[in-house]
Amino acid sequence: MNPDDWAALGVLRELSGALLGARSGAQIEEVLTRLTVSLLGTRYALFLRYDPAQDSLRVTAEAGEHASELGVVLPRGQGLSWRAALAPEPVLHVRGDALPPETVRLPGSPTQSALFAPLRTPGGKLLGVLTAGRIAPDFSARDEALLVIFANSGTVTLERTFEAERAAAAREGALLALGLALEARDYETQGHTSRAVALAERLGRALGLGEEPLDALRQGAYLHDIGKLSVPDGVLLKPGPLTPAERALMRDHVLTGEALVRCIPAMSPEVLAVIRSHHERWDGTGYPDGLRGEEIPFLARIFALVDVFDALTHARPYHAARPVAEALDIIRAEAGRHFDPGVVAAFLGLMEGQPEPVERSFRG
Template identity: 50%
Template sequence: MSVPSSVSNNLPALTLHLAQQGLAAPDLGSAMMPVLDALVGNTSAVGAAYFQLRAPEQTYYPRATCGDLGPEPLRRALQHGGLPATLPIVQALQGHPDVLFFEDTRLMPEAAAFAELAIFGLCAAPVYDRQGQLVGALLAHTFEPYAWTGAERTLIRSVTSLLGLLAARLDAEERERDAHESALRALGLCLEARDAETQGHTDRVTALAVQVARRLGLDETELRALRWGAYLHDIGKIGIPDAVLRHPGQLSTDMWTLMRGHVQGGLQLATQLPFLPQTALDVIALHHERWDGGGYPHGKRGEDIPLAARIFAVCDVYDALINVRPYKRAWTHQEALTHIQAHRGTHFDPRIVDVLGEVLASAETAGEPAQAVLA
């Protein structure tokens, strides 16, 4: 199908519409989908995909796909194998300023690998970052040789130029988020080393909280904020003296007052990081609140406690119970789960207790110990 004249005549409006959607998108994959939809809907391409560079592997993996990607072996090859930087089509895109159009990939050495996958009509657009590095590639295809029309080439160049601007911005933002995440996790591990926590608590409780949250339907942006809050949940303990933090027995009243103060201290420190989303701050500030209002520091109850904090509270207690602490032995999985279920509707949100049980049971059903979900 060639570009309808109505689309060709209204290309500026389409480009503006795609720009507005892309600028409002929370991540690169979401920003790509309207562009891919426009290509498949308004050209003869039957399928399209955006591939983004994963630097350590020097391979471009799909972040968004649309339309017919062919039989399962082809989809699997694209999804898991990606486009290695050494692939001739990627080499051809390196430094190329324009979209490459192939009417028959069997006749072009740069695209011969696609002919082996029964893709014969192909267009490939490079996406560069601000430093001129190839960070992505947009591909659209047909399963038979095809001569791309002038109108289609105009449309493809227009939307891929827009995509390049969006992808460069969003790629930079994602790299910055990745750097933030690595730094926050490192900080959490440093705090863990000073605290009386069992080694690995930070990663275990974060992994468990993410699994519970995913089952509850949180999206990727919410999951990232939950992870960031989990990494820093006890950052306020940096101001707690070792004599209190590592005390082997029951805390005195004065010690307990100091220990409880780590929540407000942690929030004060965390708010100095302007990139932390509110959900992450909620986890830090409110993970010691209780469903029945008996927690601290504010005595919030029920759904007045943000969902991320309620999720993390259950997972934090579970992990603390099943691991050795200076003041206790490690409980078994069943002992810990029984304790948490006994406090369903008092300490913990009943729905989250149920979902935690489902997550842990799924590991056992798969023949793994319940603790395997924390790995």
């Protein structure tokens, strides 16, 4: 194997490793442009993402030495990126001494050769165009082949990411639907699921959670009260105090919910812990297991506070909505008793200066 072949293998190894670490479309586009410049020795690289709604190409990533072009939009048919996107060939090579009339150049751009490699799925769906420029020397056949490999690798990785995003969106919708199923029975709690999920995510980020625990916290928040579907209306909707037997039945909803959600594929132990343990208390007087302090799973400690705050600040059959300031005073007083003091401190910092929630009537 000659030195050029070894060099090409090194380029592809670095590209594949970088793409494996990308977790979003924007990260993939950044990797493609950055490594095009560093590994192919180009003056610049741009990624133009295809927007099917506008039927246009838009610069969404750039690297190298050139005027800032982020956000530049090319309507269909405008510029060489579109010529490459609409042509059957895998790459378009335009030499600096032979730029066609439709070339789009920003003021001050030097004369240079350019390569354009469209990203197309096997079914012909256009994802974008990867383009690179160099003043000298002109691009070789090896450069063309490597840019095509970059584009093909980007296509595969983007498709993988889009599939994961679609699956996540479908899962999120299904979890929301399950949460709303309970709200359909209990009219006074409408909006609780969406509010609790949003606030739990904000608090989790304030506490420094990474994406995976944040995802588990969101899932647990969607499903935290799903076990109440097994509680009779006479107990669930009772406006007055519950009898000891009714209270025991109500408390069982966390165990029922955990058992139900355990049947959903790929639900993590962290999600189940939120459902089972969000009624535990820092001082050990909660349920169902009487856990104390750090025995309580961290995500459940976070959600316990969010759940109580939302219940305090929105009307229920057994109490009127409290002002935010009053609810925060209650949360503050319960630090070290009901709630983890560290979680309380983060929550109070997050909620400082927040406006009052708007109460709406759903009774027509």
